[in-house]
Amino acid sequence: MPKTKKKKIIKWLLLFLVLVLVGTVFYWQDVKKIFSPLSEEIWKKDNGNENQGKEIISPSPTSTEAQKTPNTINNFIDYVSKNISSLSPQPPVLGGRWGVNRFWFIKESIAYVEYEDGHILRQILVESKEADGGKIDYKVIGYFEPGSDEWILKEGDDPYFGKTGDLYEWDDINKNWKKR
Secondary structure, rough: OHHHHHHHHHHHHHHHHHHHHHHHHHHHHHHHHOOOOOOOOOOOOOHHHHHHHOOOEEOOHHHHHHHHHHOOHHHHHHHHHHHHHHOOOOOOOOOOEEEEEEEEEEOOOEEEEEOOOOOOEEEEEEEEOOHHHHHEEEEEEEEEEEEEOOOEEEOOOOOOOOOOOOOEEEOOOOOOOOOO
């Protein structure tokens, strides 16, 4: 082969490798955005205009106080995020820890909660009700595993099937929950 043809082939191969490398970096950045919003991160209060128009959820001081305070979305997110391991009907796998990714609130006291442990993704339907003495009780109504196109109910009931809810996601940059 002539030298110019070899140089052309080498240039094209290098260009191809660079494109593959850049594509891989962008792919992993997107995967990190999707799977990294573990709720055990430290929350940060709204610090300015970049969050204007979006609802920010700040944590309650402790989960025991959250049980004795009014039944609000803020307290719901705080309690469920801190207690997802005890609420989940299944244990995490391969030494992982459960972390909440998203909440879909049907009502202020009812939400679908998506969570994962770094290996598997799950969803529960949680309802909170005010009990005697001003405490809030949290009950898992349904347990879901991912299917090919939608969540599949594995245990319990799904009385809110097909209803849309308000989506709250963890913002890993600002370290808080935002209504989308």
